[in-house]
Amino acid sequence: xxxSSMAKPSCAAALTVRSEDETIQRxxxxxxxxxxxxxEESLKPTLEDTRSWTISFEKVMKxxxxxxxxxxxxxxxxxxxxxxxxxxxxxLKKETNKTVVEEKVRQIYEDFISILSPKEVSLDSRVRDVxxxxxxxxTSHTFDDAQQQIYTLMQRDSYPRFINSTEYTDLMKxxxxxxxEP
Numbered sequence: 001x002x003x004s005s006m007a008k009p010s011c012a013a014a015l016t017v018r019s020e021d022e023t024i025q026r027x028x029x030x031x032x033x034x035x036x037x038x039x040e041e042s043l044k045p046t047l048e049d050t051r052s053w054t055i056s057f058e059k060v061m062k063x064x065x066x067x068x069x070x071x072x073x074x075x076x077x078x079x080x081x082x083x084x085x086x087x088x089x090x091x092l093k094k095e096t097n098k099t100v101v102e103e104k105v106r107q108i109y110e111d112f113i114s115i116l117s118p119k120e121v122s123l124d125s126r127v128r129d130v131x132x133x134x135x136x137x138x139t140s141h142t143f144d145d146a147q148q149q150i151y152t153l154m155q156r157d158s159y160p161r162f163i164n165s166t167e168y169t170d171l172m173k174x175x176x177x178x179x180x181e182p
Contacts, residue, residue, distance in 0.1 A: 009046075043068045047175040054163055057155040061086075069171065073162045081119040082150050082158070085112040089147040093140050105138035113146070121150055 036114050045065035052059045053066055060066035071083040088108050095101045113131055123131075127145045134142040162168055 034045075045171070045175070046067065047172075050168075050172055050175055052128065057159045060162075061151075070154075070159075070162055071169075073165060073167055074158060076167070077161070079157060079158060081121055082101050082113060082154050084119065084146055085121045085143075086110065086150055086154070087117050089143045092143065095140055101140050105135070109135065113143075117122060121146070122153065123149055 001173065002106040013158070049063055049065055053063070057178065060070050071080060074080045074083050075170070085108070088104075088111070092101065092104050092108065094139065095104060109131070112119055113123070121151055123146050127149050130145050131143060
């Protein structure tokens with residue numbers, strides 16, 4: 001009995017060490033975006049920007065404030081990983097150093113593609129096959145098909161709900177109201 005109680009702390013210690021290692025290895029992208037709060041606290045959009053978001057999903061995605069507000073909405077729908085994946089792919093495309101590209105590709109795969117990831121994005125089998133082939137020789141475009149599929153998913157499913165949400169309506173009202181007089 002004493003032996004088994006001694007084994008438990010070893011397992012717990014090993015899990016703790018692994019967890020710390022994983023935390024250390026997390027991508028700089030994820031650390032940078034994890035603390036993002038709602039759009040009103042981070043990037044306050046203008047009324048004009050906010051109105052333009054109803055025109056197209058592309059307007060939302062081209063605006064830093066739009067992405068921030070949309071990401072906050074996705075968080076309420078438990079699908080924030082879609083935006084996180086899309087942003088990670090955008091960051092990857094900017095990278096030119098082969099070694100860094102390979103590391104980022106591996107990290108994105110572990111964070112969003114692996115079936116073991118809690119932040120796994122929903123991709124069809126054809127796109128998964130393309131990714132698996134691309135992983136043999138990773139480039140900054142390894143996830144292009146997957147990124148397009150997730151963009152389309154957000155555009156077709158989440159974007160209409162965002163535009164019709166109380167969060168969006170409340171944001172519009174708060175921007176339309178004149179500021180209180182001092």
